[in-house]
Amino acid sequence: MDLQFQDFGDTRTQPAGAGGAMGGKHEQTILFSEFPDTAEDDQEHDKLMGEGEAKDPRSLKAGPSFWTFEFYQQFFDVESKQVGDRILWSMVPKPGVSYLQTYIRPNPDLYGPFWICLTLTFATGITGNLASYLAASTEETYVWRYEFRKVTLAASSIFAYAWLVPLAVWGVLALRGSRAKITLLELLSIYGYSLAIFVPVSVLWIVPQPWFKWCLAIVAPVLSGSVLVRTVWPSLSHDSKQVAIGIAVVILLLHATLALGFMLYFFSPPEAKSKNDILPVNPDTNKASTPSPNVPEAPPKAPEVEGDTEAKKKPQEAKGDPTAAALVNPGVKMVERESKEIKTSSSVKKALDVKSPVKVQEGVKTKTVPSKPPPPPPAPPAAPTAVTTVGKTEEMVKKSTS
Amino acid sequence: MADVESSKVEMPDFVDPGGYGEVSGQMAMPGAVGKTEAEEYNTLDEPVRETIMRDLRAVGTKFYHVLYPKEKKALLKEWDLWGPLILCTFIAMMVQGTQEVDKQDGGPEFAQVFVIVWLGAAVVTMNTKLLGGTISFFQSVCVLGYCLLPSCLSLILCRLILIAHQNRILFLLRFIVTCIGFAWATFAAMVFLGDSQPSSRKSLAVYPIFLFYFIISWLIISHSNV
Numbered sequence: 003m004d005l006q007f008q009d010f011g012d013t014r015t016q017p018a019g020a021g022g023a024m025g026g027k028h029e030q031t032i033l034f035s036e037f038p039d040t041a042e043d044d045q046e047h048d049k050l051m052g053e054g055e056a057k058d059p060r061s062l063k064a065g066p067s068f069w070t071f072e073f074y075q076q077f078f079d080v081e082s083k084q085v086g087d088r089i090l091w092s093m094v095p096k097p098g099v100s101y102l103q104t105y106i107r108p109n110p111d112l113y114g115p116f117w118i119c120l121t122l123t124f125a126t127g128i129t130g131n132l133a134s135y136l137a138a139s140t141e142e143t144y145v146w147r148y149e150f151r152k153v154t155l156a157a158s159s160i161f162a163y164a165w166l167v168p169l170a171v172w173g174v175l176a177l178r179g180s181r182a183k184i185t186l187l188e189l190l191s192i193y194g195y196s197l198a199i200f201v202p203v204s205v206l207w208i209v210p211q212p213w214f215k216w217c218l219a220i221v222a223p224v225l226s227g228s229v230l231v232r233t234v235w236p237s238l239s240h241d242s243k244q245v246a247i248g249i250a251v252v253i254l255l256l257h258a259t260l261a262l263g264f265m266l267y268f269f270s271p272p273e274a275k276s277k278n279d280i281l282p283v284n285p286d287t288n289k290a291s292t293p294s295p296n297v298p299e300a301p302p303k304a305p306e307v308e309g310d311t312e313a314k315k316k317p318q319e320a321k322g323d324p325t326a327a328a329l330v331n332p333g334v335k336m337v338e339r340e341s342k343e344i345k346t347s348s349s350v351k352k353a354l355d356v357k358s359p360v361k362v363q364e365g366v367k368t369k370t371v372p373s374k375p376p377p378p379p380p381a382p383p384a385a386p387t388a389v390t391t392v393g394k395t396e397e398m399v400k401k402s403t404s
Numbered sequence: 405m406a407d408v409e410s411s412k413v414e415m416p417d418f419v420d421p422g423g424y425g426e427v428s429g430q431m432a433m434p435g436a437v438g439k440t441e442a443e444e445y446n447t448l449d450e451p452v453r454e455t456i457m458r459d460l461r462a463v464g465t466k467f468y469h470v471l472y473p474k475e476k477k478a479l480l481k482e483w484d485l486w487g488p489l490i491l492c493t494f495i496a497m498m499v500q501g502t503q504e505v506d507k508q509d510g511g512p513e514f515a516q517v518f519v520i521v522w523l524g525a526a527v528v529t530m531n532t533k534l535l536g537g538t539i540s541f542f543q544s545v546c547v548l549g550y551c552l553l554p555s556c557l558s559l560i561l562c563r564l565i566l567i568a569h570q571n572r573i574l575f576l577l578r579f580i581v582t583c584i585g586f587a588w589a590t591f592a593a594m595v596f597l598g599d600s601q602p603s604s605r606k607s608l609a610v611y612p613i614f615l616f617y618f619i620i621s622w623l624i625i626s627h628s629n630v
Contacts, residue, residue, distance in 0.1 A: 071533070078534040082607045113535070113608065121615060128622055150501070150512040 077112040077187070085114055092131050092195035095228045102188065102233045108196075115194020119164050122197055125204045126151035126160075130268030133208045152268065159198070163260055168193045174249060184237050192233050196226040196257070200264065207269045219265045227257040306401045463487045470550045473595040479550055480543050480596065488549020491556050495620070499627045511627060520619065525549060527625045528612045532600065534597055535609055539600040548616065551593040555617065556587025559624045566628065579625060586621035590614050 088105050095101075130152060168189040175184065203222045207215055223243035231250045238246035447455070465485050470477040494516050503509025512520075529544040537544075562578045593613045601609045 075534055075536065078531075078536075080608070081604045085608060113531070117531075117612065117615075124615070124619055124622075131626070150516065176412075 036185050075398045077110075079109050080111040080113055085111075088114055088191075088195050089118070092192070092229055093199040093225055095225065095232060100233065100236075101211045101229050102184070102192065106188055106191050109183070110191040112187070112190065112194070114198075115164055115190055118194055118198050118201070119160050120157075122159050122200055122204070123153060123157040126156050126264055126268050129204045129208050133210070136208060155267070159260075159263065163256070164194055164197055165190065167256055171234065171249075171253065175234075178238075178241055178245070184234070192230060196230050199226045200261065202270075203261075204264065207265060210393045215265055215269060219261050223254070223258040223261040227254045230254075230257065413536050453573070453619070459486060460551075463490070467553055470592050471555050473592040476596055480539075480549050483543045483546035484508060485542070485546060485549065488521075488525070488546065488552065491549065492518060495521070495552065495556055498563060499623050500602045512623060517623065520623075521549075521552070524616045524619070528616050529610050532597065532609050535601060535605050536610060537597075537600040539597065544597060546592040547596045548593060548613070551596070551617070552620065554574050554585040554588035554592065555582075555624060556585075558582050558621075559627075562624060562627070570628070581624040582621050585624070586617050587616045589620075593617070 066076070084105075091099075091101055091105055119393075131149065168186065172184070172186045172189050199222050203218050206218055209215070230253055234253065235246070235250065238249055241249075462484060466479055466484075466487055469475060495513045496514045499511065499517055506612070525545045525548040527540055528548060529539075532539060532544055533541065539626045561581045565574055565578050565581070568574060589611060594610055597609070597613065598606065
């Protein structure tokens, strides 16, 4: 058998459409235009690149499904230190550093927002109760009435703020065609961490000084709100100045409204939720509970003592009235203030049950008796002494008014 | 072959190889089949008292391990939810607010306490698992429920203290008792659940447990009507 080489000639070597002007027959350039895929090439590629990388493109495309557990695990991919940093820097606006870029960007998480909201719910509920307890009573027999329903209300409002407002902001940014592309997850993270400042603030709100409370209510939302606005600002920068400022102001306002809402609802003085039914029973008997030494000096001393209890019990209520009335007729106004103070402590009612017979005698002189504000601490031990001093009080009253 | 066909071969009877007759009986095999059948037969047959005592003993053992948390496997190996149910029902009954209108006690309702305990345990467990913990759902709920025991004991003590006429010192005493219960419960839960997390996330997993027992302790200390 002979092997003969076939001469294919020039026709096979001319590339389609290309100006392959060749020279003579002996110059043949063969251009390959088709490269059939062979299975061996793929396997080699995989081995060269390593199995992990070959799998990665596939896994990135698919992603864990919404219905699997792993989908939610990706939102909790944080370390303790990261969470600590995020909380700290959400409270303190660090100049020159973008909170978003530095602390949130690589992996925004939902651990922080969820647990901060839950902590804040219970912190406001508990400290609100503590504040009302401390403000309303300093006597030993006070029964701590706490309101569990406030916790449920707190939960709804906090979770609504932390999860619906970012949704709204994201929607607004998307509508305005923002180019900075903050994702919804990042917004949720930022808003969640911005609530972190209210946890220590709610503990500080127990202090019953109103000016201190208002200071906190202004400083806290300003600090965390500024971090919020600085984070969102880059996505607004392409918009017109007015719209951008408008949105920033709305964000700040919502934040401040939340803070104010907390303060006024949970930490308002207890008289705001006084019980009216106690009033008709006690105003007369309560006067009797005041210790005797105050009786002769009732007019001059009463405003001071009242001012003291006022500061403790009703920091914000009717400051104008007492001072004016004290000059004119201490008796009338003091009665009203007293009655309000009485409402708060029902144990005073118990302590004063002893003095019910006295009530009848003093009933006539409700408006004109120069009364002393009831200092709650000595109420129970003062009970026996008060009964004896009531008689003296009455004599004094009769002398002064007649 | 002619010689094969002609001989009569006596084939032994395979059912009765040695000619011993019918042989039957039970063999104590290491395999599972024979044993579980025997056991099921026994547990169905045993008196109810024994069944209850066995469960009670399991619950009691777990209570003991919660009070002295040295060995970790006791609660995790065989979880059960009887103990948490008993403790939760007891706490909810004691802590609920009164129904009388004039007292106006602001305490939680029975159902609210139940929801807090069970939903709280579920949420804490979900958090542990989402952070990458290696513990199963019911094991974690079991541990969290059993670790309510110290809080329950502090509730009983507080209730006893409340019998006396209240003053500041007694309130302080109740506060201290509740704090001890809270710290003990958190510590016990940490001992059982602590190993399931990598160390960089341990405090992230411990904080929800802390919050859970803190809320229960707040419910206990706030309960002050007799």
